[in-house]
Amino acid sequence: MVDADQTFVIVGGGLAGAKAAETLRSEGFTGRVILIGDERDHPYERPPLSKGYLLGKEERDSVFVHEPGWYAQADIELHLGQTVVAIDRAAKAVRLGEGAVIHYDKLLLVTGAEPRRLDVPGTELAGVHHLRRLAHADRLRHVLAALGRDNGHLVIAGAGWIGLEIAAAAREYGAEVTVVEPEATPLHAVLGPEVGQMFADLHAEHGVRFHFGARLTEIVGQDGMVLAARTDDGEEHPAHDVLAAIGAAPRTALAESAGLELADRAHGGGIAVDASLRTSDPDIHAAGDVAATAHPLYGDRLRVEHWANALNGGPAAARAMLGQDVTYDRVPYFFSDQYDVGLEYSGWAPPGSYDQVVVRGDTGKREFIAFWLRDGRVLAGMNVNVWDVTEPIQELIRSGRRPDPDALADPSTPLASLLA
Known part of the structure; x- marks a missing residue:
C-alpha cells in the first residue's frame, strides 16, 4: 500500500512526465512527487512545434500541458533546467548535475528522444537546424518567416513526418523548399511505397522539390552562413538554411549507465519495459518515446514516438507505480496536418x-x-x-x-x- 511517506521521482519534463504527475495525484497518492526536466520551460506538448505554433496560428502559452501555477497547487516539486546524471539503484537515488542527490521509492524515466544529427561537414554553420524542443521552434519560426520574406531556400534532410510538416509550414511562409530523401517515396518507413507517393504528389503540387534516392554529404557555407547542400550523387542545392529531419534516438544513456535492460535496435532501441511499463528493475518504470514496450496486441516489442503514446503512457506508468494492475496495450496512434x-x-x-x-x-x-x-x-x-x-x-x-x-x-x- 502506497503511503504519504513515499517519494516518487519522475525524470523527464515532457507530456508523459506531466501527465504521470497529474495521474499520481488524481489517483490519491499523497507522498512527494518530484518532476525533473532539463529544459527551463514547463512541460509542453510537441505536436504544435511542427504544426500550429510553428505556423504562427497558436500562441506560445497554448503548448503547455498545465498552467504554471498548477504544479504548486498539486504539490508537484518541479526541478526545471536540471539534468539527472546518474541513477544509484542500490541506494534508490538519482544524482543531479549540480551534485544534489534525491532518493526515491519509485522512479519513472520519461527522458524522451533527441534528434539524430547529420554527420557531414558543415553542420556547425549557423543555418543548420533541428526541431525537437520549444526553443528550436521559437528559432525556426523566425527562420521560416525570414526565408519567406526574402524568397530564401530551405533544404530538408528527411521526408518523414517532421520533415514533411516543416516543408508544408515553410511553403505557407513562402520559402523555397527542397527535400532530400534516400528512399524512393516519403514516409517509406511508416507507410511503404504504396501510400507514400500520395504525399510526394501533395507536396509537389504546393511547390516542394524532392530529391529522392540521395543523402546529404556536405553543407557548404561562407563566413559561417549556409550557401548550399550537396548530395552523394553529385547534386548541389542552393540553401540559406538546412533542417535535419532524419529521425530521433531514444535518450537511454541514463538507463544504460544504471544497468537497465535496453531493447535491441531492431525494436527501435529504448528502455525495455513489460506490459506494465516496468523496467528490469521493479522499482523503475519508463514510458513515452524512450520506452520499448512488450506489446500484447502485436506480440512484439514496440517503441512509439508519438503524442498519444506520451499522453496515455505516462498515466499508465503512474498507475503501475501505485501497484495497480496495468496492461498497456493501446493501439499506436498519431495524426498529422499538411496543407x-x-x-x-x-x-x-x-x-x-x-x-x-x-x-x-x-x-x-x-x-x-x-x-x-x-x-x-x-x-x-x-x-x-x-x-x-x-x-x-x-x-x-x-x-x-x-x-x-x-x-x-x-x-x-x-x-x-x-x-x-
Whole structure:
C-alpha cells in the first residue's frame, strides 16, 4: 500500500512526465512527487512545434500541458533546467548535475528522444537546424518567416513526418523548399511505397522539390552562413538554411549507465519495459518515446514516438507505480496536418510486416482510408480527410478479424459491419 511517506521521482519534463504527475495525484497518492526536466520551460506538448505554433496560428502559452501555477497547487516539486546524471539503484537515488542527490521509492524515466544529427561537414554553420524542443521552434519560426520574406531556400534532410510538416509550414511562409530523401517515396518507413507517393504528389503540387534516392554529404557555407547542400550523387542545392529531419534516438544513456535492460535496435532501441511499463528493475518504470514496450496486441516489442503514446503512457506508468494492475496495450496512434490534408494513423505496419494494402475512397481527392493487412488481418489503418472512423479502425485491428477485402474497400459498407 502506497503511503504519504513515499517519494516518487519522475525524470523527464515532457507530456508523459506531466501527465504521470497529474495521474499520481488524481489517483490519491499523497507522498512527494518530484518532476525533473532539463529544459527551463514547463512541460509542453510537441505536436504544435511542427504544426500550429510553428505556423504562427497558436500562441506560445497554448503548448503547455498545465498552467504554471498548477504544479504548486498539486504539490508537484518541479526541478526545471536540471539534468539527472546518474541513477544509484542500490541506494534508490538519482544524482543531479549540480551534485544534489534525491532518493526515491519509485522512479519513472520519461527522458524522451533527441534528434539524430547529420554527420557531414558543415553542420556547425549557423543555418543548420533541428526541431525537437520549444526553443528550436521559437528559432525556426523566425527562420521560416525570414526565408519567406526574402524568397530564401530551405533544404530538408528527411521526408518523414517532421520533415514533411516543416516543408508544408515553410511553403505557407513562402520559402523555397527542397527535400532530400534516400528512399524512393516519403514516409517509406511508416507507410511503404504504396501510400507514400500520395504525399510526394501533395507536396509537389504546393511547390516542394524532392530529391529522392540521395543523402546529404556536405553543407557548404561562407563566413559561417549556409550557401548550399550537396548530395552523394553529385547534386548541389542552393540553401540559406538546412533542417535535419532524419529521425530521433531514444535518450537511454541514463538507463544504460544504471544497468537497465535496453531493447535491441531492431525494436527501435529504448528502455525495455513489460506490459506494465516496468523496467528490469521493479522499482523503475519508463514510458513515452524512450520506452520499448512488450506489446500484447502485436506480440512484439514496440517503441512509439508519438503524442498519444506520451499522453496515455505516462498515466499508465503512474498507475503501475501505485501497484495497480496495468496492461498497456493501446493501439499506436498519431495524426498529422499538411496543407489542407489532415490524417490519423492507427496501428503498426512497417514495410515487410504486411502483404496487402487496401484503399477505401478516392486517393486522387485525398479522401480515403488505407488499410495494411497481413494474412487478411488489419495491422494498421490511416484515414485521410475522412473523420470519426478511428474507433472502428482500431476495433478492426484489435479484433484480429479477416474482413473481406472488397467490403473493406467499399465506402458504402459501414466499417462497424465488418466487426459483426
